[in-house]
Amino acid sequence: MAVTFRIYRFNAEKDAHPYYQEFNVDLPAGSTVLDGLRHIKDTMDGTLSFRRSCRHGICGSCGMTINGVNRLACETQITNLRSKKIEVEPLRSFPVVRDLITDMTPFYDRYEAVKPYLIDLKSPPTDRERLQSPEDRRKLDGAYECILCGCCTSSCPSFWADKDFLGPAALLKAYRFVFDSRDQDMGERLRIVNDKHGLWRCHTIFNCVEACPKDLNPTWAVAELKRAVIRQKV
Ligand code: FES
Numbered sequence: 001m002a003v004t005f006r007i008y009r010f011n012a013e014k015d016a017h018p019y020y021q022e023f024n025v026d027l028p029a030g031s032t033v034l035d036g037l038r039h040i041k042d043t044m045d046g047t048l049s050f051r052r053s054c055r056h057g058i059c060g061s062c063g064m065t066i067n068g069v070n071r072l073a074c075e076t077q078i079t080n081l082r083s084k085k086i087e088v089e090p091l092r093s094f095p096v097v098r099d100l101i102t103d104m105t106p107f108y109d110r111y112e113a114v115k116p117y118l119i120d121l122k123s124p125p126t127d128r129e130r131l132q133s134p135e136d137r138r139k140l141d142g143a144y145e146c147i148l149c150g151c152c153t154s155s156c157p158s159f160w161a162d163k164d165f166l167g168p169a170a171l172l173k174a175y176r177f178v179f180d181s182r183d184q185d186m187g188e189r190l191r192i193v194n195d196k197h198g199l200w201r202c203h204t205i206f207n208c209v210e211a212c213p214k215d216l217n218p219t220w221a222v223a224e225l226k227r228a229v230i231r232q233k234v
Pocket of ligand 1: 051052053054055056057058059060061062063072073074075
């Protein structure tokens with residue numbers, strides 16, 4: 001399988017500007033974009049830099065822009081791209097550290113801002129699970145599976161325009177705890193997302209839904225949070 005990779009290159013320590021570099025490779029059938037990048041790094045240019053870990057769509061570290069679309073490189077089959085030329089770029093709107101590696105600090109700062117952990121203000125500490133009914137547990141389906149790859153937030157025009165916007169990943173995580181029957185700090189959580197850089201910056205563009213490699217729906221979660229803010233008169 002002969003393909004050409006056109007890869008974004010930038011080394012902040014020596015390059016004045018980013019540039020693109022092409023690599024012609026011959027890969028076995030069934031190869032993913034991550035397989036191609038690993039082949040280039042192992043056999044053609046060891047300086048090529050990118051993140052990866054699990055290779056199974058679990059860790060979220062290989063999010064990048066492939067032929068203009070945010071995807072996980074390890075889950076993207078080259079044959080499915082239906083192109084002999086594969087353009088690979090870092091996730092847009094995050095600062096580039098080197099080649100395909102971005103500084104995800106702004107992304108994680110927003111994640112941390114929504115307090116992504118259970119808050120139980122009344123019950124004493126326990127070494128047991130905090131139980132909930134199967135029905136309440138099912139309400140969290142579609143909200144807990146996020147792997148924090150950043151593909152959604154990077155694809156969001158509202159995030160491009162407002163770098164302080166919480167973004168779809170953080171808002172989906174806020175939803176996951178606002179609607180957890182065991183959590184006891186809904187008021188504070190809704191106050192956080194009701195900020196001027198919070199959920200009202202979402203204009204239901206749905207880019208996040210298209211970009212999510214786990215088929216999650218942050219736009220729907222944001223709509224539910226907006227309803228909750230209005231219902232609770234936050
Ligand atoms: S390497 Fe873990 S999600 Fe791709």
